[in-house]
Structures are given as C-alpha cells and as structure tokens.
Amino acid sequence: MKRRTILKLGAAAALGTALSPVLASAPRGKLTPVKFTLDFRVTSQTSPFLLALAKGYYAEEGLDVQIDVGSGSVASITRVASGAYQLGLGDISALIEFRANNAGVAPVQAIYQYYNRAPFVIIGRKDRGVTEDFRSLQGKRVAGAAVEAVRRSWPIAARRLDVPEDLFDWVTTDFSARDNVVVRGDVDAATYFHDSAVSLFARMPPEQLSILSYVDTGAHLYGNAVIANPTLLQEQPDIARAFLRASNRALRETLQDDAEAIAATLKREPMLNRDVERERWAICRQYIAGPETQRVGLGGVDPAVMQTQIESVATVFGLARTPAMAEIVTDDYLPEAGEREVTA
Template identity: 35%
Template sequence: MLSRRHLTWTAFGAALLLSGMSLPAFAQATDIKFTLDWRFEGPAAGFLLAQDNGYFAEEGLNVTFDIGNGSVEVIPRVATGAYQMGFGDINSLIKFLDEDPSQPIEAVMMVYDKPVFSVIGRKSQGITDDPKSLEGKKLGAPPPDGAFAQWPAFVEAAGIDTSDITLESIGFPVREPMLASGDVDGVFGFAFSVILNLKANGVPDEDISTILFADHGLNLYGNAVMVNETFAEENPDAVQGVLRALAKGFADAVADPAAGAAAVLARNETLNIDTETARLTMANDMNIRTPYVVENGFGDVDPERLAASIETLKLSMGLKGNVTADDVFDAQYLPPAAERMLP
C-alpha cells in the first residue's frame, strides 16, 4: 500500500509532467580527493573541521582526506592527478616547477605563513639554539621531510660548515626514538610534531633545543594548499568552494583548539587529546596566525616576499630560473580577505 507521502509526491510529479515542466534536478556533489602531508594530528584540524562542520557540504563538495608521508611527496600526487588537491611544501613545489615548468600544479592558499622547518636536538648532546652547534653532529634526516628539503638553503643562510656533519637517512617512525636514545644528536622535522613526540618518548622539555630555520635567515613560506591545474581550470567553482570552506575550518581551529583536536582524535583514537590540543595551539601560534595573517587575512601571500624566497632558493638550491612567483601561487580562487580573517 502506498503511503500518503508517496501518493502526494507521485501526484505532484504527474502534475509537473502534464504541465510540461520537468522534475526538479538534484545537484550531484563534486568529489575531491585531498592528500594531506602527514597523518591526522593537531595541525590538520582546520581541514577536518571544515568537513565535520559541514562547510564542504554547503559548497556542494564531497571532500575525502588521505594521510601523507611527508610534505614533499604531496607534489607528485597532485601533479599527476592522483589527487585533485593537497597540502605540501611550497618551496619543494618551486623546485619541482623549476625542473619542469609544464607540470600542472600550483599553490592556491598559504597555510604556514611561517614555515615549521627545524632541526630539533638535545642540549645534553651539544645542540643549542645556535645553528653553529650542529657542526660536528650526526643528524637524522627522513628523505621525504620538508625540513630536510630546505637543508641546503638553511646551510647557505646560516653560514654552517657542513664538512664534519653526518646526515643519516632515517624513517619517520624511528625519528624521535632515535633522538631519544642518543643514536643521533638532532633530527629534521616540523617543530610542533617532533617536540611533542620527543616528550612522549621521555625526553624532558629542558633537554630539547629547537633551531627554527625561519629565525636564522631563511625567510621562506611553508606548506600551502595545492591544486592540479587541469582540475582547477575545469572546476573553478569547486576550488573556490574548497578554499571558502577551509578559511572557515581554520578559523574554527584557531578559535577552539580543543574542538580541533577532538576532530583529529575522531580519526586517530590512538592519540592523546591534550597532546594534540597542545600541538595545534603551537602550530596556530607559531606558523598559522602570524602578525601578517592577523593584518591581511589567512591564505594569501606577499608577492614580493615570495619572489625574494625564490631568489634565495636560486642561490641555495641551484634553481635554473624557470619559475616566477606567479607560476607558483595563484590567488584567484581565494575568497575576499574579509572572509579569511582569523579570530
């Protein structure tokens, strides 16, 4: 027996057909595969809150997030079209495009206005906050790590003598345990990740030293949202929708880090809520909500600063000069600055 609701809808549809009108069309959500740079941890909260709070759905988007294995590996994932969008190191993108300007990938939203590239060491093993203290030391270097990718640039900027520095290739899972056990004197990584992971491995806070590249002459940008250009050209409204949603998601993560950490733990229950809240707060304070962002809004870049960073990379990474700031970053998909202000 047909329900009253079914009968009503059938009658309505029949009436439309008799009048020559078509049945209403239901818009299909645009699917977007998005690769993160790393696993689900506190700093990913802005992405996840945009999803959990329905901001993607409001834009007619179905965005799925996959974890990554370092901010460098994001770039080929997006360039090949395996993922339509991703979150990776803009400096590695500059190098990638300099080697092959035809690659269909560009950055469209800056997230880490101040990069998190660091060497984290232990004071008990002779590493202080002075880059010169790295000389003569053994440093653990995960090959796909964004911080390690900037090592040549940092050496140039800080004037480090590398002749007696040993670089040991290590995997991400053993990075903090090897530093905690003294197998290496320092490691490359993102400060907010390594510091808290070291504490979890039993290293006391007073024994941890942080050398942040940005504080020692390397005025670069950090991780940004990237898009496959072919996808963006065919789906400009979808890309704009993603960025509108992310602006809201990151504003939520700044306003309520505990809620952001909860969104992370919903996807990775092995984590600790207090640790991830602290990690997110550290990322917000150190890298995301910078003075420039507070004044100008989240997501855009200063073109002169980006151009200067490319000149820095020409000297330190041997760029061929095939790429400009306009080739790397495209601001056309960003919402107005008023919609990108962080609390």
C-alpha cells in the same frame, strides 16, 4: 596584497567569477565530489579540514569532499598533477622544484598558503652542548632523512646565519628511527617538522632539549599550501573557491578554539591521544598564523618573500631554471580579505 593585481594566472583569471558548469547545473541538494589529499597521516596539524567536513561546511558549499591521508608533500604534488586528486597539501619548496623540473607535466599551483612559516626545526640535546644558538651545532652529529625538507633547506638557513653548510655532520636516519637515535644518544640532534616532535617530547622532557627554529635564522620559508590541479582551476574554478571558503572558515574557528577540531580529528583517528594532539596544534598554529598573517591574511603571501624563496630554492637545489612566481602561486581563488583576518 590586493586580489587579482598580483600573481594572476591568465587562463584562470579569464574565467573570472562565472559559475562552474558543475555547480551551475547541479540539482539543488546534489553535492559535487572533490578529492583532497593530505601531505601525511591524520593529525591535528590538518584538523581544520576535518572540522570543515564534520560540521558540514563543505556540504554547505555544495561539495562532497573526500579527505585521504598522504605519503609526503612531494607525493601529494604528484597526486594532484596526475589528476588523481583535484586538491591537496604540498610544500611550497617542493612545488618550486617540481615546476622547474617538470615543464611538460600539469602545472599545479598553490591557491592557499596554509603554513605561513615552514615548521622546520633542529632539536638537540642540551647535555651534548646544543643550545638555541645554531652555532652550537658545530661539529655535532645531526640525524635527518636522506631526502626531506628540513635537511634540504638547511643551506638556506646557513646562508642567513653566515655559517658554513657543513657546520655539522649529517647522519642519514629514517623518520621512524629519529626519536630513538636522539633518546639513545647516537646523535646530538635531529631534524623535525616542529609539530612532529611531540613524539620525542613524550620520551624526553622538553627542558632537556634545545629547539632551533629556521624561523629564527631570518629565513622566511613558506610551508605547506593547498595546491590545485590546473583542470579544476580552468574548468571548475568555483569548486576551488568553495573549498577554500569552507576550509578557511574552519581554520578561523580552530584558531579561536581547537576543541571541536581536535574532536573531529579523534573521530577520524580514534587511536590518537587528545592531549598530544592539542599540544601538536598549539605548535602548528604558531606557523600557520605567523606575524605576517596579520598583514596578508590567512592563506595569503607576500610576493617579495615568495620571490626570495623561489630564487633561494632554485639556487640551493640546483634547479635548471627558476620558475616564475605565477607558476607557483595565485591568489585568484582566495576568500575575501575580511574573511581571512586573524582574530585569534
């Protein structure tokens, strides 16, 4: 996708590449404070951002970045919309819903597609007859939180599979109890962000489990993206560009060798287990650098795929309106294409 030919936001584009007032006027050596919220707690799934901080990549770009834990991808969107954070990680489908339902709220946009594929999976017990075929879930009991992305996106996957949405029975379960109900056998399967299932794998041998990925249904759903407050994009666009350059640099390094990124994660959260976090990252990288990434580059999207997702979410979530693509995502702040090539 060519930069500045697709997905442009007029107000941001009008600012062009002029230096932001903050960066232009800051004395040499003075850093500009930036607040960035994760979608959830610190784990290796977001280790590239911690690596960029630890190695001084943000500082080299003139930024003093504060990285805070989040409480869910929807909460991170509201944090950024409120202005409490300039930048954050939020789920694209949740952003589509947010923009459709909050016309009078700050128009948050995605500026870097972190997860090229949403890591949505259903994991089932083989001894309950669950195989890697989604149709094996027919009549089963599947645990899922009341409001969470994997459960809410199931109708999109079901339509791709041409199976009924009520193929199985939902058992509403809190996230914290999900592993327990699977291990005890209270349910036959449960929804997961794939990387979060490392906790289940520590309690049940993976060979006893079947992993059913939404990716395999043919449903291409983009996942978490770096999202930005519109005031930042309009008034200080070079801060957004600088943040993405540093983050993208660290992501490329982590895809090549995860050792330093895992170390940075453990330094931030010493209670984490190195082997578990390496296992988690090995799962995450499959979704961050998907097959499409070879063509669109890290952080990029295919406009046709994004448009399909917007329309699917609008239909399945019953949105009052379908947001325009330019409301959801812009490529105006991405690093140059050559800097976003996947070399891992």
